[in-house]
Amino acid sequence: MSTDARFAPGDWYAVVGEHVTVLLPGSQRDRVASLWELADSGASADAVLDALVAGGLSSLDHVALVAHGDDSTRLLVRGAPTATVVATEGEEIVSAAPGTTWAERLVTGVTSVRVTLTGDSDADHPLTPGIARVSVVEFGTPSAAAPAPPTEPVVAEPVEQPVAEPVAPVVAEPEPEPAAPMSFGEPEDDPTPTGETPVVEADDWSDRDGHTVTGPPAPDFDRPPIPGQEIAPEVVSQPVASLVFSTGDVVLVDRTVLVGRAPEARRFASHDQPHVVTVASPHQEISSTHLEIRPGAGADHGSAIATDLGSTNGTVLAQPGLDPEELKPGIAVSLVPGAVLDLGDGVTIQVTNP
């Protein structure tokens, strides 16, 4: 089948690669950028599918995937999209039955595929590799289901129509990774009841709670760190730096220091309670928990390291002799004496020897 493709404008995303096209609702913007990277690099349908479901299916209510092989076309739909496949053997409408994970087809001899996401508009814009906002996409010669006359040659499609949106703005805007210390499960991650019946024995143990039991000792359990967060250092005996705030506060870095408009400290042990430094931010430029500074470990032993915790407006670091740089969220940077951190709203922190 020819891979000529067309679309009708809409609010879904079409991520169009050389071999694979993924269609996602407008709410799935976060997934689009990484999928485009894959699709653009010529990744196989399996690789794209892997990336697509890596974030979990529960957050992926609707999706369609069309992959063109040498002699067959693979089609996967989940949720709302429906696809009309015209092949030499006839026509088939593919949609996922309610309650099923998805519907998948591998069809040979395909002459056209029309995927309807919302509405049923004419797909008369040429679809080229890239990212487009679509409501209907069509591959190959228009199917009988398509309103466009099948005899109309593809080259006759109006070329002045807008083509796929430029990719750069979408790629350039991925949400920053949430700050590690605040990355806890969403409420919907909560395990839910399963309808199991607890064992209630009739002997003297009948009062036993059949649910909760203590686990076996697991001393060798390799407790993973919170993704993106280095293992928190122990409190160090000697402070590695002194922080002079523009507000006049002076704080020694002998343990983790959290700075923000209303900072929150999470999951610490009773012996390593962080210093929590609250700074005023009348213009809300400083995030509630904005910046972490703590004693370095390993290669950074003996110096203080700073991490922007995914703050809204960022943190600028000026190290002596270097151009000021914006801290990347979640990336720790070693501080030398004389460094100045700017949090916004006129609040700066100067790093000095303790």
Added chain:
Amino acid sequence: MRNVDLHHGAASDVGLVRTVNEDSYLVAPPVFVVADGMGGHSGGDVASQMVVEEFQRLAESYDPARGAEQVADTFARAQARIVDYGNAHRAMTPGWHAGTTAVVAVLVDDHGVAKWLLANLGDSRIYRITEGRLEQISVDHSVVQELIDAGQITAEQAATHPERHVITRALGSPEGIDPDFFLLPLGSVERLLLCSDGVTGMIEDKEIEDILETVADPRDAADKLVRAAVAAGGRDNATAIVVDVVGLVKDATYDSRRQLESLEHKLGGRL
């Protein structure tokens, strides 16, 4: 600290399946505790009661400026009592054990500013309402939570995992205790919920959020949460404490109006 006014409510129910309520709770402002005992036959209920007794003792001589230290000491005393109690019983009944979860909320004085200090051991939970949304603060000490953290299972798989009720930290554990602590500004907590897994295992977070958002009086909210858990099947003891901070204005001004309205509402328009 003196000008922090707390409104609170608590409820507990044995549920429809158990014959003994092994949950215990303490409401002794500014100290709040929920403990979910395990190991039947005078095990779990005694263990959770011991935690509550120790925190009751703390509340009687509580020094907010030394909050974190005092809570850690109280955990250690409760741990020692439960381990002793277990050892004594095991001498007569080999294999016998007693343990309990605990979630604790206390107000502390952090360099002159009142804050919430929260602590967690096990799979009882601490939630807050912030900006009108429910957020889980504590992270369960459970096998399934560790598997989720390690990326080995998803939250959906956790719900049906055979070891979903196995907790990895508890008071009474012979390996010792290692509670997680959390320090939150008062203004970031519009409403605080401490509850046992008899609540969170029976009703969805969405329903918890709806109840906490719509029921103004914390006593009614705690009641309604526990009744909802029982109505959903009541497979375990269910306990909830709901705490509202009233008489407090955040440092920021942008939401002070909303807070005032909420305060007015909570006080029945008598502001």
